[in-house]
Amino acid sequence: MNNPCPGGWPAPLLQQLAESAIKLVWMTDADGVCIYLNPEVAALYGDPADFRLSDWTAAMHPDDRERIAPMYRQAVAERREYQVEYRIALKPGEVRWVRGSGAPRWSAQGEFLGYVGAIIDTTSHHAALDRLAKSEEAHRLLTENSSDLISHHAPDSGVYLYASPSATRMLGFEPSELLGTRVYDYLHPDDETLVRAEVLRQAKSGDASQLVEFRVRHKDGHYIWVSTNARVLLHHVTGEKLGTVAVTRDVTAQRAAREALRRSEARFRSLTDLSSDWYWETDAEGRFTFVSEGLQRLFDLAPEEVLGHTRIERAADRDQPGLIQYQKMIDARLPFRDLAYSVFVQSKGTVRHSSISGEPVFEDGRFLGYRGVGRDISEQIELAQQLSRLAEENRALIENSLDIMALLDAEGRFLRLNRATLDILGYAPQDMLGKRYIEFLVPDDIARTRAVDAGLRTGSNTVQNFETRWIKRCGGIVHLSLSVRWADDQKMMYATARDITEAHLTRAALDKSSDRMASILESIGDAFFALDRDWRAVYVNQKTADFIGQPRDSLIGKVLWDAVPHIRNSVFMEYYRRAMDEGQPSFFEAYWMPAGAWCDVRVYPNEDGISVYFHDITARREAEQTLRASEERFRKVIEMTPSGYVLGDATGLILDANPALCEMAGYRREELVGRHLQTLLPVCPCGGALFERGGVSSVHGREAIVRHQDGRDLFVLVNANIERDADGNGLSITAFVTDITERKRAEGRLRELATHDSLTGLPNRALLSERLQSMLAIAGERLPVAVMFIDLDRFKEVNDSMGHTPGDELLNEVARRLRGNLRPDDVVARLGGDEFVVAAPCSQGDVSAARIVEKLFAALAEPMHIGGHEVFVRASVGIAMYPRDGVTKEHLLQNADTAMYRAKAAGRNGYCFFASEMSADAKRRLMIESSLHRALERNEFELYYQPKLNLHSMEVTGMEALLRWRHPQLGMVPPLDFIPIAEEAGFIEQIGAWVLAAACREARRLMDKSGMRLRVAVNLSARQIKDESLVGDVRKALAESGLPPQLLELELTESALVDDVNLTVDVFRRLKALGISLAVDDFGTGYSGLAYLGRFPLDVLKLDRSLVQPQEADNSNRRVVQAFIQMAHSLGFSVVAEGVETVDTLRFLGDVACDEAQGYLFSRPLPVDAFEAFLESGAVAAIELKMA
Template sequence: MQAETNVSADEDLKARLMECEQRLQFLSQFSSDWYWEQDAEFRFTHISRNSLSEERFPRSLSIGKRRWDLPYVGITEAEWEAHRALLRAHQPFHDFILKRYDTKGNLYYTSLSGAPFYDGDGNFKGYRGIGRDVTKRKQMEQQAALEHAVVRVITEASDVVSALPRILQAICETLDWDYGAYWGAEGQNELIRQLYVWHVPDLAAERFVGSGSSWVASRENAGGNDGDVVRKAWLGQQPVSIQNLSLQPAFQRAGQAQELGLRTAFAFPVVIGDRTHGVMEFYSRTMREVEASLLASLTTVGNQIGLFCQRKQLESRQVMQHIVTRLLSESDTVEVAMPAIIQTVCQTLGWDYGGYWCMDTQTRMVNCRALWSIDRLTDSSFVQQTRQKAIFLSRLTNERNAGHLGTVWRERIPVWVADIGATLEYRHHRTRLGAESALHSIFAFPIVDGQEVLGALEFFSRTIRQPDDTLLETAQAIGIQVGQFHRRKEAEERIQYLAFYDALTGLPNRPFFVQQLNHALAKARRSAARLALLFIDVDRFKHINDSLGHEAGDQLLAEMASRFKACIRESDTVGRLGGDEFVILLEGIKDAREAAVVSRKINEAALRPFTIGAQEYQVSASIGISLYPDNGDNAQVMMKHADIAMYQTKESGKNHYQFYSPQIDRDASSRLAMEAELRQALERNQLRLHYQPKVSLDSGRISGMEALLRWAHPELGMVPPSVFIPLAEETGMIESIGAWVLQEACAQSKRWENEGLPPLRISVNLSPRQFNSEDLIADIAQALIQHQLQPGVLELEITESTVTRNAEKAARVLARVQAMGVSVAIDDFGTGYSSLSQLKHFPINTLKIDRSFIADVTVNRANKAIVRAVVAMGKALGLNLVAEGVESDEQMQFLQSVSCNEVQGSYFSGPLPPREFAELLRQDEALLRH
């Protein structure tokens, strides 16, 4: 009975044990944990069935093996020895983390815990424990570590150049990848190329690195190879992976990768805004699957790197702008600012060499005006050649192989070359020297003012640097900023220069010359020395300036300045007071004869013909001389006396010199008195108009008249125009006098009309000042309206030099005059440098042949031919021809023979006061008998 009871109990126990074992197997099969046992030699004897563990690594591969015999990865021999020591001591262990690749090549992690077990006699039998798949947890930890590592690098890095290689290393080491590279765009065509590389030390990847760095593809065709992870990541802006490179024959570098044992690749983009800034690619020698969670994490990393690059770009921009602004504000000139700007930019932004190139305006050569380099480059052939290099501007702007400076100068844009050794576009002599000095990247930009390139800044780096878009944009702004500073400083220097020197001739101006004269006088007083002051006026300058224009006048003045300087010693001084007035200071002379010798040299130099265009012209010089101490002891008196002597020279016939004397001073005082009285002549009603008739050769009757100005001085009598008109023109009083003449002539014409006299055309002379006045048209209209005259009654006479001096403006003014109905006559034709071929382009009605041609027309064959030709050509142009200065029957007969229209001169009548001229008009007979 007892036996049956024992059998029943054993069977119950077995049933319960079997049930427990079934429960354990069920739990193990559907749990992420599994149960394992090892014998006393630490060999696996049992591993419970688990769907996940069985899928990753079948139990059969572990039974009979010790743990360290299995293909775990990433654990050192020292760590294994520590684990074995624990087992030999029969100590329990907890959460021992191991990792290995499953049958699909995916990395997974297990957490193992175990304890020793013994038999009933206490003998050690082995270990029992559980295992757990912690891959998800480790992936999350790994991704967090990855993001933390990237953030740490980004936080510690000073710039993108130093950060990107460290980020590659951090990603490879954190994720157990063997090779990493960063791809970016560089060059004017934005070529995508490998810029930075990191790989594990035992990977012989140099050939693979080389193949990557030499592979380029533009953004436009970046999608041309479907097997390329970089292209896909760049265009799609999403992470891309290839688990098995051997199955991707379209991948450009698959063969080279497999030779190195690289089996899996993945890449993710670095995005700034909506634009791909770069791509990071990675390779592993183990075939593995890149989890979706990792790809998502890498997207976050790519965004972090993109934000970092963007922030560093902005910082670079701010730093560079701050540097330039500060250094410009501290500098007086561009030459002072540039060395400091170059050095600070290099040291702040990590460039190894910087240079400033500028053009010499005289030679048109471009050379390096300032440079800075790190010590190891100072003696390099690159730096030495740069110091000596000079390039013709025409070569920079015209030749396509002029390198980065040529592009900067020609296209006025910044240039960035990441690696000059791999960019054919910029291979030339200097870049080859740079490559020999281990330089790779170039960054250059123009210094501009509007559309003009004033210079260029260039920077070289020994590392391959990816183009910084923000820095490129900043460079353009800085180029403009420096250009404006350059122009402003030029203007300031110019203003400073013009404070002392004449802009046209480069000679000391009036204030500076007076300062030098005072200094010379003080020195002469101390040493009892003598000096002379020469006051020079260029004769006929006004005539040439009015006839040929200001450009010709400026050319003449510059030529005179050069000739005058050649006539004196280096210790003497030539200055220009303004207009055509020059002064010369002769120091340390022995007597007046030395001043006379210099004056004769100046007279001879001034007389030499000079060329404008293809024509030769001739002027002369009138010189006045004052001596110290004979004629004054201060600058003001010396200048005054030399000026007075110069005017006396002009009145004596010009082209000579004259020393100052008291008598000359008295004559000058008389002239000044006349100027003062002329200013009062209008107010005192001392000006008069006399009228000289014009006679028609067809009818023999008076056909018009010319209004001629006279000055009825209460003491001097009737002052001739030749005395006061030049004075009025010189002082500017001619404008107000001319306006009075216009009004008075119109008023007199109306008075005669009211007296019943026929309304004949009345001619009024306009001075150049009056013709160029903005009020001319308004003055004419006012005179006609005020006196109720028909416009056809009025004719305006202007000299040919007035018309040709500014032809475009003259044509506009004459067109407006004729549009009013007022006639236009060219006075004194033949005395200037114009021709009928020029005058035909102006709206004129009448041509007045100058009296100098008429005076000897009957005996001078040349003048006779000229008059005949002028009349013929004038008639062909439909002009009215008037001969001035007719005095004899012979002249009349000749003019009739050539069919001249009108004549004017003493042969009929001189200028008459209004009353006498009215009597002449009332005579009922022709002045010319046929």
């Protein structure tokens, strides 16, 4: 197969489709696989099945895909006929128009067999339409109203497999009625042999089809004549007959017209010699549209003087009875005969009597006008008065004539009219007798007719075949060929006229057709010339003359090689001779040396010679070479890229894949092509978007799953582009796929470390917080929930005496027993060391909780075999009941912890329910809430600062601002006592704004005084994140203080961070735009873990003190801390450890590459003055000395 174009079709195919007339005829089976291509296209494919219509959309002009793609898909889905016209883009700035059509094929049993269709180059048609609007409209109407029947028949049997809708108009049968029947069943018995012989001739010789005329039975039983061009379809490989495709045209009217025209011409030719009548036609308004020459002879009127005028306008006396009757008849649309009226012959100054007959003309029920004949009856009238005997003898001849015959007096008034006159013109005798013939002429013909009339009287007394137009009684126009003789001695005119209206119209139609064809040949995009069989040029359009470089007129009549000597021994002449001799069309491309141009040439033989179309394709060939080189470079890049590459069409079918993707998915390329994208990517963010109208046009860095051929799922990262039409419909998808399976596995391991205890596998503090929050939400206000804080009694003694390994085994056994004695919906977690937490719904409140604890005590009371020793474990349990002892997970855990210590104080190995001292706590809370209203006004708040040290340089690099409240009665109120109340009462936003402003202001003062650039960290609450003024408050604090943005760090707790993820991400991005740093505080205590961190624009991760402090006693926490630090560094975060209180902890943090630390080891939180003194004291040097 040839190299494919971008759309998947061979470049030569696009070349042919772009440069020629009907180029592509195709047929598919029921599965959409191509089984037939016309020979010119089939030669471009190794197998017709390689041809895909869906590939053609890539070559469409972008502005047309929006319109064509839905129409095509809908038509195919509904299995109906379609025809569309659109443009194909060959290169920038150059397009070609094509018309694509297709029709479903059906078997005799009604089974769907596939489609048959064609793609036709209509560029020349569009060019002609652009230049000649009138010609374009006429051509369009002819095309759209064609009554041709297109049909497909089974081989040998002739059974209809398909019939176009025109079957109804032509044969009276619905297409569905024809399906399954044989074409031979409808043939006239005398014509069946002729049709079978033509089919047999094609099948044996393979020659082109020939037009055959025969008769076919209409549904109502009568026979019509048709002209059929049929083609036997053969399989391009096996030669098997696939059926016959026929184009049939109803030629009944044409045959009848030809026969009628032949008879009419013979009749009128003989009658014209005898008759002096004149013929006329009028339009619906009574205006002459045609008059025969007889009118001019009679009334001395040229056709241009009559045409466009009414008969009355040309009459001498409009009140004549004949004219009045004429007006009545045409108003009633009735035929009239022998209406006589007087016509004033201006050239003679006399009045002539005219007699006219006419009949209305209708077409499809629409009134078009009148046509008829007229004659001069002046002499007849005079002769009737003077020679009655002679008139009587002649009456029989006149009345029996089929031509108009009239006797007119010297005034041009009708004296005598025959029946033909009345029949043709539609007048009654009284309408014409005594009337001047001029009154019946088309006004434009009056002057010409009068001139002829005058010539009769002054020169030759006979006029033959004078054509003029007469107005019929109905108002129509009749074209008459008049023969008039002037009898000077009698002062009469003898006139005969033949109705030549039909011949006139036929001649006019032929003239129009000839002019139209010449206009088309001049306006087409191709150069064109025609040669007769003597090789002389009979027609050359201007494009041909321009190409050759000779005047067009000088080429007409010349022998081809005389006009163009270089052609004599050229390849062009070889093809021209072959077409002339063999009668077969030729299509070829060749190089024309004189012009230095490549030409695409099409030669069509005919009985008179050959017709040649050609055009310059030099630029196209150069563009094709450039395109092929570009495609080859692109293919090499795709083949070498390590990422997977896949191309899909609008339906999601895979069109192409590179080796990297095939290796990734375990398929060969030929196995992937034709499959649906969902087979390869069952989970993909761009798969659905392809089918969403108006969906996204690109996907970047989105995760998906590739399903390997062996069933394995691989995690991948997808970057894709979706091409859409103007309506937003997906046309194709191009995607690059990167395997991230190993990275996902590593993330999964980290996620497990973040949410589960690495020793026991139980949920850790973060996961406990998440599940407890969910449990409380489900419980609502009615279902009690017990939160139990479990601490093993004297575990430290066991751990110290037996070692860490037996201690870890003991903790695992305790975890197993706790987990095994709880319900599936209950939660058990390890917080660290020997501390466990159980959360369980208790429908009976304290009673249910006590039963659970006793069951756990019983499980723990059984001896444990650890390290070869029998160990007995006891525990102390504190219980807080929701909602009695708290409605938040923090309060419940805090109260359960308090109750646990009470249980230990009561003697260990027991449990204790939390008992709240309600009156004291309530009074204190009310006092705090009341005082908060005025605390800001009274300047009762102040900031303490705790230093942060860089663990690499051991220098102070920053400080955390911590809010303190110095109450006038309560003294220093801890933040945990008033901050939750401030959040609930709605004071936290105002307090937070004050903290931001004060911290920035004091940090700037410290920088100016000490010269140290210390980053100040300020805590935010979740409510502040939801405050729309937060970003403005930060911007204002920085502006008023003059503190550089990079020296301000805002902290948000891990649990608050994920309270509303989308909102927090948006606010953080706007804060980040100010140039400040962002940190997550208390990491390891919330319930987000690693799942959300990648979504936030963070800079710092602060490890909670609960993870840092127990390093001396718990090796598992050491691994967790180390994993968190490695993870944070991989995400680009720096890490700060909180709550550092020992040198050992400090050493550990240094070993695991922690960046900064803060805690009591360095300094407690200090007022600003004391903090200044700390900076000057050198206290950090003492810590360095201890570490050494």
